[in-house]
Amino acid sequence: MATDGLAIERRDATLDVTVDHGDQNLFSVAMVNELSDEVRSAADEPGLRFVRLRxxxxxFCLGREGASREAPPPPRAVRAVAASIAGLNELLQTTPLVVVVEVQGDAAGFGAGLVGNADVAVAAQGARFSFPEILTGYAPTIVIGWLTRTVPRKRAFEMVATGAWVDGETALSDGLITEVVPGARLEARVDERITELAALDATALRDTKTFLSRTRAMDPASAAGASIDSLVLAVAGDGA
Amino acid sequence: MATDGLAIERRDATLDVTVDHGDQNLFSVAMVNELSDEVRSAADEPGLRFVRLRxxxxxFCLGREGASREAPPPPRAVRAVAASIAGLNELLQTTPLVVVVEVQGDAAGFGAGLVGNADVAVAAQGARFSFPEILTGYAPTIVIGWLTRTVPRKRAFEMVATGAWVDGETALSDGLITEVVPGARLEARVDERITELAALDATALRDTKTFLSRTRAMDPASAAGASIDSLVLAVAGDGA
Amino acid sequence: MATDGLAIERRDATLDVTVDHGDQNLFSVAMVNELSDEVRSAADEPGLRFVRLRxxxxxFCLGREGASREAPPPPRAVRAVAASIAGLNELLQTTPLVVVVEVQGDAAGFGAGLVGNADVAVAAQGARFSFPEILTGYAPTIVIGWLTRTVPRKRAFEMVATGAWVDGETALSDGLITEVVPGARLEARVDERITELAALDATALRDTKTFLSRTRAMDPASAAGASIDSLVLAVAGDGA
Structure with missing residues (x-):
């Protein structure tokens, strides 16, 4: 692991990613790309089943470096950065690995995106969430691209158009996070969750995650049809 | 009514279905098919407007018989069972009859699917809900096929990936059920709801249910367009 | 401004619309059309950024005039009215102007539609919301066309099939409104919100609203792709 700011190691079935990059834990573009590369390759490693981000x-993370209006970069550079971020968000949703984030403090912008696009987000009491992109002068289109599929529309508008902080209870009732626990319980609670998921059949859990993302955009009747095929394949594969 | 475990009778405008099938009220495949057949034919009977499931x-119902990993059945049998269950779920959503479930105790797996796919679900205090399919070793794809269209994505992941019980208050705020009432009030409350709905114009209520399912997968602008046509047809039919 | 019941004026960047039309503030068809015309033309005026409805x-508004079953009008007239209402709902969602409603009291039917289709809805404590259309004998298809994209399905069914009032707290947790404040704070709170939004870059806010509506019906991966293009265009336009 060569990228400054990210410590990545494999522990049992988990790709354990720890961010340690200054007061705000801002992500550099190199960190975004490194994280994507690691998650993508981990999905092909037979023993790996989880990504844990902390x-x-x-x-937790207040955004990415250079996300300000000062000196707008050339379009090609903007496209590269936007593609990296949007690509990582999509990857977190579509990888067959289960993505668990452990949110020990405030998450904003890119950092709140990691929380929103994870499968499980456990937050410490007091952690807050915001999307302050619009305050830098641009529409937060990358956030809008996924946030309206995660929280109700008026709540999404509120967050992206004001950049206001929302507390953990609000984020929980909006569906942005999974659970709020006392800070002293945070690490142990994430340990428990991963232990609980690790006890499940690995193929079943992988199929669960895959089927969730594969049916994201299907109409309900098609999703019902696909569910039958998927179950038959799973059981047939088992008996073969 | 010939299927063991289901008592089905017509009372006024209601197809009244009572499950009575042992300690766990598990559904056999015959019961699933019988319920589908009855709901499908009831939709064509002019006097019938409601399905009441209790x-x-x-x-209430902890699942279906044989939903375990012991002795995986041949693919053709898996397909038949999966198609029966997914088909019933779709039918409950798309039938013009209003489907009301009266949940007097815990509902799990197939039973929780009946709750989730109904139009109205009134639950007694203390009733809990879970999707434990993954604990038997297979991804609960049939549940995922509809659950992500009913509750927020992170809440859906939580339920299908852990099989954990959620209480009535959580199920209510997630949108899985309609109302929680004291157990002693349950039957009377469902009576009240059906009486209230029965007082409405029968065609209007049928059109409401039909339009809800017909626009499930439409983009918003198309649904707006369809709503105009539907209203014109209803009023024109009335004046004709 | 020539239509009885609507006072419309431009104040700074805001198209300020005040309804004053009798005890129930019922909308006439002329008022619906006037409001649509004003919002549509305001979107082309460079200085205007907000629509404030109060x-x-x-x-606030208990519906529209003539929304009863007495003397069903001819189909052509029904179509014209339905198209006006559905068209206004779509316009509120798709206009690049930010639509803020100030709800000082109960909102029903068409009035609740204004609330639901706005970007921001601040309601005074005590204000309630209902869709009583079905009580007049027709399926509320125009409401269903958008409501199921705003609140969870079972909650939408409950509202459209019973016509029951829901209080502000329920409307808030369902995602129908943005905030509940004490009545004495209502006007000042909406002033604050508009002042806060007015401090943002005008193009960024317009792009935010536009991107929200443009991606409403996209699949998640396409929305992610569109978000990259949109950001590149915004920054490139800025540097040009």
Whole structure:
């Protein structure tokens, strides 16, 4: 692991990613790309089933470096950065690995995107969430691209158009996160969750994640049809 | 009515279905098919407007018979069972009859699917809900096929990937059920709801249910267009 | 402004619309069309960024005139009215202007539609919401066309099939409104919200609203792709 700011190691079935990159844990473009590369290759490693994302310090992640209006970069550079971020968000949703984030403090912008696109997000009490992109002068289109599929529309508008912080209880009732626990319980609670998921049949859990993303955009009747095929394949594969 | 475990009778405008099939009220495949057949034919009977599903005993329904990993059945049998269940779920959503479930105790797996796919679900305090399919070793694809269209994505993942019980209050705020009432009020409350709906114009209520399912997969602008046509047809038919 | 019941004026960047049309603030068809025309033309005026909708009197708006079963009008007239209402709902969602409603009292039917289709809805404590259309004998298809994209399905069914009032807290947790405030704070709170939004870059806010509506019906991967293009265009336009 060569990228400054990210410590990545394999522990049992888990790709364990720890962010440690200054007071705000801002992601550089290199960190975004490194994280994508690691998640993508981990999905092909037979023993790996989980991605655990966590941070050191007072905040989880307040965004990415250079996300300001000063000196707008050339279009080609903007496209590269936007594609990296949108691509990582999609990858977190579509990888067969289960993505668990451990949110020990505030998450904003790109950091809140990691939370929103994970499968499981456990947050410490007091952690808050915001999408402040619009305050830098641009529409947060990358956030809008996925947020309206995660929280109700008026709540999504509120977040992206004001950049306001929402507390954990609101994020929980909106569906942005899975659970709020006392800070002292955070790491142990994520351990418990991964242990619980690790006890399940590995193929079944992988299929669950895959089927969730594969049917994201299907109409209901097609999703029902696909569910039959998927179950038959799973059981037939088992008996073969 | 010839299927063991289901008592089905017509009372006024209601197809009244009572499950009474042992301690867990597990559904056999015959019961699933019988219920589908009855709902399908009831939709063509002019006087019928409602399906009321309820159970005798301590639990509403904890699943279906044989839903375990012991001795995986041949693919053709898996397909038949999966098609029966997915087909019933779709039927409950798309029938013009209003489907009301009266949940007097815990509902799991197939039983929780009946709750989730109904139009109205009134639950007694203390009733809990879970999708434990993954614990038997297979991805609950049939559940995923509809659940992500009913509750927020992270809540759906939580339920299908852990099989954990959720209480009535959580199920209510997630949108899985309509109302929680004291157990002693349950039957009377469902009576009240059906009486209230029965007082409405029968065609209007049927059109409401039909339009809800017909526009499930439409883009918003198309649904707006369809709504105009549907209203014109209803009023024109009335004046004709 | 020539239509009785609507006072419309431009204040700074806001198209300020005040409804004052009798005890129930019922909308005439002329008022619906006037509101649509004004919102549509305001979107082309460079200085305008907001639409603020509010009412005088005890209620916000209890519906539209003539929304009863007495003397069903000819199909052509039904189509014209339905198209006006559905068209206004779509316009509120798709206009690049930010639509803010100030709900000082109960909102029903067409009035609740204004609330649901706005971007921001601030309601005074005590205000309630209902869709009583079915009580007049027709399926509320125009409501169903958009409501199921705003609140969870079982909650939508409950509202359209019973016509029951829901209180502000329920409307808030369902995602129908943005915030509930004490009545004495209502006008000042909406002032604050518009002031806060007005401080943002005008193009960024317009793009935010536009991108929200443009991606409404996209599959998630396409929305992610569109978000990259949109961001590149915004930044490139800025540097040009």
């Amino acid at each position: 941070s050191r310090g007072a905040v | 159970s005798r005993g301590a639990v | 009412s005088r009197g005890a209620v």
